[in-house]
Amino acid sequence: MTSRVLLAALTLLLMLPVEAAQLVRIGAAHFPPYTVRPENGADTGLLPQLVEALNRSQADYQFVLVPTSIPRRFNDFKQGRVDMAIFENPDWGWQDVPHTLVDMGLEDAEIFVTQKLPDRQQSYFEDLRGKRLALFSGYHYAFAQFNSDPKFLIGQFNATLTYSHDSNLQMMLRGRADIALVTRSYLSDYLLRSPQLASQLLVSERIDQVYHHYALIRPQAPISAEAFGRLLQKLREGGQLLAIFKPYQIELVPTHAH
Structure with missing residues (x-):
């Protein structure tokens, strides 16, 4: 009887829809060594390494890169073609673009x-x-x-x-x-x-x-600033951020709340 109940419960569990990972699109503009010629589909640079580490560390979000350019990135962000801009600073022309801010705790x-x-x-x-x-x-x-x-x-x-x-x-x-x-x-x-x-x-x-690096997140993005901050903290505590950025003399520094 117990095995039949367990089997029924297992069958019911398998029939429940699996929650799909939320797709989060990150703008990738040519900014070596962070991003290198993303329009060519090359997976070189620090941003692809960070995205790979983010995707490996959890299953709630699927981060993908969307090629853009230094001048075009503002419009792509405003028009919703990308959800996030990474390795940015709010002073670099973002003053009139609605966003939330995540301090990445990285300095170049x-x-x-x-x-x-x-x-x-x-x-x-x-x-x-x-x-x-x-x-x-x-x-x-x-x-x-x-x-x-x-x-x-x-x-x-x-x-x-x-x-x-x-x-x-x-x-x-x-x-x-x-x-x-x-x-x-x-x-x-x-x-x-x-x-x-x-x-x-x-x-x-x-x-x-x-360069004190921030991630800028669009107000309608599928991930919140708090959630992304938690994912970065997990990578920081696990040593993945240090492994990615130390070879390039990019320093891990304390983050500040905004």
Whole structure:
């Protein structure tokens, strides 16, 4: 009799609909080493690694990457094509876009790099006037008061704008630019790939800005800021965040409630 009751209960349980994982779409804009050419379908970069860790750690949400671009990401977010923007800062043009905020507890930095020459010391980075800068198009730089307008950057700072940190570093090494700005994480990755170039570079002690990373979540997204914060905390406590980000000199720091 007991086995029959158990069998009936098991049959009933199997007939209940399985709760499907909620699909959460994360915008993936080319921002190496975080995201590398997502439009090509390449699974390289730190964002795909983070998404893989998030999906492995739980079954309530299925995180997927949706390719976007640095300029297009705002509209994709506002129009609901993506639910989340990750490795962002609310000061980078998001002020008028409704969102909730999750402090990721991750910090990177933007640094200045020039050719190592006998007459160049750290003082070379103190005054940018009259120097040719190689910048990443669409980025918000502190030295320019976070104004990313190309005409402003070209007019005020003699800037060349590209969509490639590699190109900017090569321009600087070939003498076509005096200073390139790159993220500390990118330079770390670049020198892992090209260690022979380390002796040719003078890296600034001056930091243009510290990137304190946030996740921005659309008000109608299937995941709340609180729920995503809990998932990140689980990865932090389990050591997965450290394993992903430490090789790129991205620091794990305390998070702050918003």
